[in-house]
Amino acid sequence: MAAMGLVTATPMAAFAQAGSLRWGSSSIGSSGYVILEALANVTNRNTELKGSVQATAGTTENFVLMDRDQLDIAHTTSLDWVAAKAGDKPFPGVIEANQLLCYTQWENPPLVMADSDIQTIEDLRGRSYSPSQPGSGSAAMARILFEAAGIIDDIQWVYGSWGEVYDLFGLGQIDAVHGVFTNGEPIGEVVKAEAAAPVRALEYSEEVLRAANARNAGIFSTELTPDTWPTLDRPIRTPGFSGILGADTRVSAEDGYAITKAILDHVDEVHKFGNLLHGVTLENAVAGLLIGHPVNAGAAQYYKEKNVWRDDLLIAGA
Template sequence: MKLLTNRRMFLKGTAAAGIVAASGVPAFARDGALRWGSSSLGSSGYVILEAMANVTNKHTNLHNAVQATAGTTENFALLGSGELDIAHTTSIDWVAAFRGDKPYPGKIEANQLLSYVKWLCPPLVHKDSDIQTIADLKGRKYSASKPGSGAAALSRILLESAGLGSDGRDVDWVYGGWKEVYNNFQLGQVDCIFGIFTNGAPIGLITQVNTAVPLRALEYSQDVLDAAIAKNPGILVADLTPEDWSALEKPVRSPVFTGILGAATSVSAEDGYEIVKSVLDNVEEVKSFGKPLAGVGLEAAVNNLLVAYPVNAGAAQYYKEKGVWRDELKIAS
């Protein structure tokens, strides 16, 4: 099947699947800079990509321009169509894109550069909500930000695995930017929200809402998580604990996905080396951009890369020089 060749065609093609990015995203124009795709404005992915691109601009001769996007699902499509060079992606995107799962119209290939974050993501409801289990979400308003986001893609897999219809169609999906949907959730206009705990720490919006309206985390059963992992092995599992978030009374089993900086196959080994070196040689400077960058580090950068997918040859060279390369990883040709 032929790949869609531009962003407009991707958005048109994904509309039928309910994955349409919000309007107002900047156009992707080539001006000599490497084009980086982040995520929706204000999201942790947006902050992370801005930080890494800024540090790379400062410490290399590369020119990097960051574009806000609808999220990681769209980013992978834009890597495949040649409209992005570098992109914020998640572990679940790699599995879906390389298999050509919907909404992708065919197999899309890319190369990994570095991993930078783990997100634990239990669904959240108001503490006094009558929603007690995942099954209770049937017919209720649920939001995981924009339809092109990794959060929405992961939610569809999880909710389908929980018996809530194909792609989670038995819930009433509400789309919007993170700030918008969390505000609506606080006001009771959304029943359940996709929780985001960056490296275990709640994002600011969760802290803000929990101050006004006490929250409670729902838990997926292990059977549901196992079924979701069978559909997409990019999904991981970990416990969110009261030490991570004081609102919890006991640990909650949570799905996890990781953030991976992806590069189009056209990005050279030389550029890949420079990007990875600039970020990882200047970790403290990168972390100074905010809490979402707390997980950036040399060991995490390589240890959380996916064995099944290629690593840019320049990135691999850097890891070998630092003595942290994993032999089970494969290098892009």
């Protein structure tokens, strides 16, 4: 999706001018990229805060860039929050940030061609697989899941932008790709792949999903159903994780309040950017926030004013 309104995607080397917000998204064409473009655009329109969106390698890199004071607001995932707080690999150490709002849930089954001889997760041994960029939440999730399945050392990893890896997948040069479904609906790259040739989703066992959750509580077991993806003939188990708008600890309560209010007071405007944004609601914004990780004090104030605050959540600085 092209840049919209006042928001433009810029190379990682070019940072916003002092005094403006620097938003980190993900690789160009990914769902995280599209979502952050929309949220930043709505914020620019409805506040005095102005900023630009930078395409990045993904959510893992975004946490590192916030820690280096090179991003203010970022696309993050529930699994990255758990790893960043613990200082687990690939992070260089403990990284602190504050939550603003939850904006989506992703479902992520591996996808293969319908006529592939790969029938199970275990059949991925010795095969090529791509989760897009190495610094993405998709890559972090895949590594945890494949480790839980006992096949981590047998995967041939291929990296690239979503467009690149799905093109290679369609040409038969990659055996399997990380499927991405937003609130149950396939992203554009999945739709495009299906238009060219039938694809099939692999199903994880409940045992593997439980083991992955024990390793990182930001990964959860969910279902993908024919209601939102008619390709399926039955519901399947799949790993999922949530998308959370993160803020560097330097982002003030005043700015956190303004951003949260701008987005959630204008959800109809947000939804106009497409199906990827239909999960943005006041209720979902709070329901998807993580226990044990601080919420920007301004965002917390907004939720209290709307009578949706959860007492099990932490307020930054409280």
